[in-house]
Amino acid sequence: KLCGGKKSYFAAVVCIITLASVVTISYLKSQRLSVLPKIIQEGRKCRREIANNIITPLKDNKTLIIAPYFDSRESKVTRVIGIVHHEDVKELYCWFCCQPHGKVYVSKSKIDVHSDRFGFPYGTADIVCLEPPDCDPTHVSIHWSPHGNIDQLPRFEIKNRKAETSSVDFTVCISAMFGNYNNVLQFIQSMEMYKILGVQKVVIYKNSCSQLMEKVLKFYIEEGTVEIIPWPINSHLKVSTKWHFMQDGTHIGYYGQITALNDCVYRNMLRSKFVILNDADEIILPLKHPDWKTMMQSLQEQNPGTGVFLFENHIFPETISTHTFNISSWNTVPGVNILQHVHREPDRKDVINPKKMIIDPRKVVQTSVHSVLRAYGNSVSVPVDVALIYHCRVPLQGNLPRESLIRDTTLWRYNSSLIMNVNKVLYQTVL
Template identity: 80%
Template sequence: MIHCGKKHAVVACIFILASFLICSSNNPWLQNSVTRKIFLHPTTVPPVGHLCRGKPAQNAITPLNDNRTFIISPYFDDRESKVTRVIGIVHHQDVKQLYCWFCCQPDGKIYVAKAKIDVHSDRFGFPYGAADIVCLEPENCDPTHVAIHESPYGNIDQLPRFEIKNRKAEPFSVNFTVCISTMFGNYNNVLQFIQSMEMYKILGAQKVVIYKNNCSHLMEKILKFYVEEGTAEIIPWPIDSHLKVSSEWHFMQDGTHIGYYGQITALNDCVYRNMQRSKFVVLNDADEVILPFKHPDWNTMMSSLQEQHPGSGVFLFESHIFPKTVSTHVFNISSWNTVPGANILQHVHREPDRKTVFNPRKMIIDPRKVFQTSVHSVLRAYGDSVYVPMDVALMYHCRLPLQGNLPRESLIRDTTLWRYNSSLIRNVNEVLYQTIL
């Protein structure tokens, strides 16, 4: 018991009581046993007219002071409870404690909540991986911004401040968004990129989100065209400014920090970025196109699949390699020969299945049913994942062969892509004439 009987001791008693309350707020018995969150009294009350303090985050990847945590973006998520889910990258061993500093409306007070750090299971051996930094939002608080800090104490003016996206549900602005991650290695496969973009549009996509690390000057012109057209959204992705990146998907004991230029983090950010604005999200690379067999486009295909699989929000399409090294003389368009990159219309022979090898898959998802995704499957989602049969659709993947020793007669001729040749040729020519020809 603390006794404050004399006037001259009042100030000292107040100080002792305040210290006691602050210490007790960190008592684990006061933490929620499921979410491991704590809520403190306001640590700062901003001046009138300054409801959200701190430095606005300017970049797609923001390092914290520990240089072990990198913040991409926070998103409101009320599917299970009212939380702010921050997509980030963390060192899976070193980062043990983080806090969300919420700026609450309408009173403008700052509330601090302890985060649950959920490092995604598909890290493939690398020390850094995608992570969800999840904080339960305080009651009677509708935070518009949040800062992330290693401590519940500090100066908020020194912390980067992030806008919390997805706070308001809105009608879908598009039916299909394609997420491409990540563009790196001075990417210059210009012709195939244009063909893929035009195929996405023919099949039903209205938006393509590209996480761009770097590309050639010529490719920059193409990206600028699609941005101005309204099709492409470019997310700068300078991950190699912060971490030693690998161009491999698995750790090679070579001192690198994260695989494939942080591809998994980019994919998860793209899912949440489009959660409120796109009915479906397509997760694939720029050299891949999901080709329907039974339907003319993605809209009719997905309507049929959803009717057959009500409640499912994840549809996986088997990848098949159409090697660049095997081509046909059909659709040898002379004006395209000066453009760097593969002409997918000339690559219509696919490698046969190998009995001992599992073909990877890419996905079309309902983003509102997905919590965490990897590259070839989701890690956590509502409902079942559907493996779409080959007679419905496959993923056309035009790249270097995986079975390079096979003779041409052992490959399977598959001209499904040619169903779209008239529209594709016309659209590609229009893009080339407006950009580089």
């Protein structure tokens, strides 16, 4: 008899543990084997046409593909940034066509829906597939089945395949520009502040904006500062302007902001030393350093191995203004003049100020809006006497009198450069 009849209690326990271990190892091995790429066809010519939309729906109607990225930080995988229905999408497969022999491999994916879904039925997902061991595929197709014809599947270029050295120090990711965005003056001021502080690239996931804003964006694109990623997510899903689900039939929060941020991290993983995740009305203002480069050098020296630096958000209400820097030529431009808003709301009792981040993209696996979900290395909260986020917007504490606000003119340190640079842009675009 197995684990024979009259053996001691101890022997029986050992036997049960051994059996359980064997079963577990067999199960894990079978699971591992089930995701290994399998050759299903040979001698094919790999097609060249690729899907070139930023958002590509699969025929299952519950999956949207944004972009695949090569990720070798843990193992050799293709990580596809996508959006899925968190319950209905059970299986997805990566189809790789490998040259020169035209072998088609199918690899079962691990679908990792990000935890920050905020109650919406659709959420950001990493669709992760092991790559064929003897091939470095340049393209991948995604399908809900391991069976079918690869020629009929959308085909995507796998980005980040070639190692690059970081070509820029700082890239700002802004997601998403929507609602016929027309805060032109504040946008230009933010852009010029970013440049003063050390940014070389601003990536904007654009859903909609005004014609005047289009003109300004065109200027920054031609200048080489802005990269526009079209973001027509409302063509595919019912989007909410709220960050949390309101039981209103919408599919995804805040125009798919979290998906765009994750795509931006991977898109800039090899080309930017740091990535800043904030909105267009937010500026990370250093208080002890002249710019981001010197600030980050100092923060990295103090926090070796840290990949995520969190900065506290502080509201400077656009309803409270000063007469200083009331520049008449700017009054015809739609939007807020941030130089006139230097009073910030005090901290609220028992309320934690939200944070935004400067990250080392190579150390981040998944991000949310105010924190990362998975990363290698530590996250550090930067003290407010080192830097804070200047966030000029409608007040959160609208009932506070002016005397209760904190006058903070840190922004004015940059006023002469900022005014000169903003004027240059305005005279070439708006005025």
